[in-house]
Amino acid sequence: RRxxxxxxxxxxxxxxxxxxxAFATYAAIVLLKMMLxxxxxxxxxxxxxxxxxxxxxxxFGKGEAAKKYLRTDPDVERARRGHLNDLENIVPxxxxxxxxxxxxxxxxxxxxxxxxxxxxxxxxTFAYLIPLPQxxxxxxxxxxxxxxxxxxxxxxxxxWLL
Amino acid sequence: RRxxxxxxxxxxxxxxxxxxxAFATYAAIVLLKMMLxxxxxxxxxxxxxxxxxxxxxxxFGKGEAAKKYLRTDPDVERARRGHLNDLENIVPxxxxxxxxxxxxxxxxxxxxxxxxxxxxxxxxTFAYLIPLPQxxxxxxxxxxxxxxxxxxxxxxxxxWLL
Amino acid sequence: RRxxxxxxxxxxxxxxxxxxxAFATYAAIVLLKMMLxxxxxxxxxxxxxxxxxxxxxxxFGKGEAAKKYLRTDPDVERARRGHLNDLENIVPxxxxxxxxxxxxxxxxxxxxxxxxxxxxxxxxTFAYLIPLPQxxxxxxxxxxxxxxxxxxxxxxxxxWLL
Numbered sequence: 344r345r346x347x348x349x350x351x352x353x354x355x356x357x358x359x360x361x362x363x364x365a366f367a368t369y370a371a372i373v374l375l376k377m378m379l380x381x382x383x384x385x386x387x388x389x390x391x392x393x394x395x396x397x398x399x400x401x402x403f404g405k406g407e408a409a410k411k412y413l414r415t416d417p418d419v420e421r422a423r424r425g426h427l428n429d430l431e432n433i434v435p436x437x438x439x440x441x442x443x444x445x446x447x448x449x450x451x452x453x454x455x456x457x458x459x460x461x462x463x464x465x466x467x468t469f470a471y472l473i474p475l476p477q478x479x480x481x482x483x484x485x486x487x488x489x490x491x492x493x494x495x496x497x498x499x500x501x502x503w504l505l
Numbered sequence: 506r507r508x509x510x511x512x513x514x515x516x517x518x519x520x521x522x523x524x525x526x527a528f529a530t531y532a533a534i535v536l537l538k539m540m541l542x543x544x545x546x547x548x549x550x551x552x553x554x555x556x557x558x559x560x561x562x563x564x565f566g567k568g569e570a571a572k573k574y575l576r577t578d579p580d581v582e583r584a585r586r587g588h589l590n591d592l593e594n595i596v597p598x599x600x601x602x603x604x605x606x607x608x609x610x611x612x613x614x615x616x617x618x619x620x621x622x623x624x625x626x627x628x629x630t631f632a633y634l635i636p637l638p639q640x641x642x643x644x645x646x647x648x649x650x651x652x653x654x655x656x657x658x659x660x661x662x663x664x665w666l667l
Numbered sequence: 668r669r670x671x672x673x674x675x676x677x678x679x680x681x682x683x684x685x686x687x688x689a690f691a692t693y694a695a696i697v698l699l700k701m702m703l704x705x706x707x708x709x710x711x712x713x714x715x716x717x718x719x720x721x722x723x724x725x726x727f728g729k730g731e732a733a734k735k736y737l738r739t740d741p742d743v744e745r746a747r748r749g750h751l752n753d754l755e756n757i758v759p760x761x762x763x764x765x766x767x768x769x770x771x772x773x774x775x776x777x778x779x780x781x782x783x784x785x786x787x788x789x790x791x792t793f794a795y796l797i798p799l800p801q802x803x804x805x806x807x808x809x810x811x812x813x814x815x816x817x818x819x820x821x822x823x824x825x826x827w828l829l
Contacts, residue, residue, distance in 0.1 A: 357607050367604045367664035371657045374597045378653065381593060395586065398636050424719065430592060430754060431705060435698045437600045438761045442691045474722050491702065495695045502691035520770050520825055529766045529826035533819045536759045540815065543755060557748065560798050592754060599762045 362453045366444035369457035370437055373464055377433050380426035383472070384419060391416040425471040429464070432484070436460055436491050443494040446501035456490050463487040524615045528606035531619035532599055535626055539595050542588035545634070546581060553578040587633040591626070594646070598622055598653050605656040608663035618652050625649040686777045690768035693781035694761055697788055701757050704750035707796070708743060715740040749795040753788070756808070760784055760815050767818040770825035780814050787811040 357363055387393070393416030394400050400409040440460075444453060463486040470480035519525055549555070555578035556562050562571040602622075606615060625648040632642035711717070717740030718724050724733040764784075768777060787810040794804035 363607075364664040367608070367660055371601055371604060371660045371664070374600050375654075375657050377593075378597050378650065381650070396583075396636065396642075398639050398642070401638065421720075426593065430596065431701075431750065434596060434754065434758060434761075435702050437596075438698050439695055441603075441765075442695060445687075446691070474720065476725065477722050480720075480722070488702065488705070492699070495699050498691055498695045502688040502695070523828065525769075526826040526828040529770070529822055530828050533763055533766060533822045533826070536762050537816075537819055539755075540759050540812065543812070558745075558798065558804075560801050560804070563800065588755065592758065596758060599758075603765075 361450050362444050362448060365450065365454055365457055366440055369461050370440060373433050373436065373461055376465060376468065377426070377429040380422060380429055380468075384422040384426060387416065387418040387422050391418055393419050421471065421474070425468060428467070428471070428484070432487055432491070433464065436464075436487070436494075439491055439495045439498060442498045442502070446498055448497060456494055460487050460490040463490070523612045524606050524610060527612065527616050527619055528602055531623050532602060535595050535598065535623055538627060538630065539588070539591040542584060542591055542630075546584040546588060549578065549580040549584050553580055555581050583633065583636070587630060590629070590633070590646070594649055594653070595626065598626075598649070598656075601653055601657045601660060604660045604664070608660055610659060618656055622649050622652040625652070685774050686768050686772060689774065689778050689781055690764055693785045694764060697757050697760065697785055700789060700792065701750070701753040704746060704753055704792075708746040708750060711740065711742040711746050715742055717743050745795065745798070749792060752791070752795070752808070756791075756811055756815070757788065760788075760811070760818075763815055763819045763822060766822045766826070770822055772821060780818055784811050784814040787814070 388399075392403075392412045393414050394412050395415075397409070397413060400412045403409045403412055440457065443456070463483045467480060467483040467487065469475065470483050474480065520529070550561075554565075554574045555576050556574050557577075559571070559575060562574045565571045565574055602619065605618070625645045629642060629645040629649065631637065632645055636642065712723075716727075716736045717738050718736050719739075721733070721737060724736045727733045727736055764781065767780070787807045791804060791807040791811065793799065794807050798804065
C-alpha cells in the first residue's frame with residue numbers, strides 16, 4: 344500500500360513539473376495537428392475522387408467505372424507532402440523535446456522553444472495548403488528546424504555520455 | 506552510494522508503475538508490428554523482383570538484364586502504404602500515449618485505450634494486406650484514431666499549461 | 668517551496684541516471700542525423716533544380732520557364748528514400764529505446780545497444796547516398812533492426828502486462 348502511494352507520488356511529480364506539463368501540452372497540440380493531416384487528405388480524396396486502393400472505389404461501381412478514380416490529384420498529393428513533412432519534423436521535436444524537458448531547463452526558456460516550434464509548424468501547414476508564395480513555407484520550416492536543433496544542443500550539453 | 510540507490514529506486518518505480526508497464530507492453534507490440542512492415546515489403550520486393558535502387562539488382566546480372574527489375578509492383582506498393590499509415594498513426598499513439606501514461610490515469614481506463622488501439626492497428630494491417638473490402642480498413646483506422654484523440658484530450662486536461 | 672525542490676530533484680535524478688543519459692545522448696545524435704536528411708534533400712533539389720511544388724520554382728521565371736523544374740531527380744529521390752528509411756527505423760529505436768532505458772538495464776549492455784544502433788544507421792546513410800554495393804546497405808539496416816528487436820525483447824520481459 345505504501346509502495347503504491349510512492350509510485351503515484353512519483354508519477355504525479357512528473358506531470359506536476361511545470362516544464363514537463365508545458366511539453367505535454369505543446370507536444371499533444373503538434374501531434375494532433377499532424378493527425379489532422381490524415382483528415383485533410385481523406386477530405387481531398389473523397390471530394391476530388393482520387394484514390395489509390397482499388398477496394399476504396401468499389402462503391403462507385405464495377406470495373407472501368409470505378410477504375411477511373413484510381414488516380415493522383417494535386418490537392419491530395421499536396422496534403423500528403425505536408426503530412427510527410429510533419430512526420431519528418433514533429434518526430435524529432437517530440438523525441439528531442441522530451442529529452443530536453445527532462446534535462447532541467449528553465450521554464451521560460453522551455454516555453455519559448457515549445458511555443459515557437461508550435462507556431463512555426465501551424466504556419467507551415469497553412470503555407471503548404473493555401474499555398475503561400477515562397478519563402479513563406481521555407482521560413483516556417485527553418486524556424487521549427489532551428490528550435491529543435493537548439494533543444495538538441497541543450498540535451499547533448501546536459502547528457503553527454505559517449 | 507546512497508545517491509545511486511535513490512536513482513535506481515526512482516527508475517524502478519517508473520517501470521513498476523502498472524500504467525507505465527501497460528504502456529511499455531502495448532507500445533512495444535505496436536512498434537514491433539510497424540517494424541514487421543519492413544520485412545513484408547522486403548519479402549514482396551524479393552519474390553516479385555521489384556526494386557528501386559540499381560545496386561539492389563546487380564546480382565541479377567549487368568545492364569538491361571538487371572534494369573528490368575527496377576519497377577513498381579502492386580503488392581510492394583500496398584505494403585509500403587501500410588507502413589506509412591502505421592508511421593502516421595503509431596507515432597502519435599506513442600507520443601500521446603506516453604504523456605497519457607504519465608498523467609496518472611486509472612489502470613482500467615489506460616488498458617482499455619491501449620488494448621483497443623493495438624487491436625485496431627493489427628486489424629488495419631490485415632485489412633490493408635489481404636485486402637478486406639471497405640469499410641474494414643477505414644473503420645479499423647478510425648478506431649485507432651479515436652483512441653489516440655481520447656488520450657490527447659486526457660493529456661491536455663491534465664497538463665494544460667499554455 | 669519544498670514541493671518545488673522535490674520536483675526538481677526527481678527530474679534531476681532522471682537526467683543523472685547513467686543509462687538515461689546514454690540514451691539521451693545517442694537518441695539526440697540519431698535524431699539529428701535523421702534531420703540532416705532534410706538538408707541533403709534540399710541541397711539536391713536546389714543543385715539539380717528538381718522541385719515538386721509550383722511555388723518553389725517561381726524564382727526561375729513564369730510559366731513554362733519554371734515548369735520544367737517540376738521534375739524528379741535520381742539523387743533527390745535517393746535522399747528522400749534514405750530519409751523515409753530513417754523514419755521507419757529511428758522512430759522504433761527512439762520509442763523502444765526509451766522504454767528500454769527506463770526498464771533498468773545494465774549500463775554496459777545499454778551502451779552496447781545504443782552504440783551499435785547509432786553506428787549502423789550512420790553507415791546505412793553512407794551506404795545509401797554514395798551508394799555502396801549491396802549487401803552494405805542491407806547489412807547496416809539489419810544490424811540496426813536487430814538491436815531494436817533485442818531492446819524490445821528486454822522491454823517486454825521487464826514490463827509484460829497484458
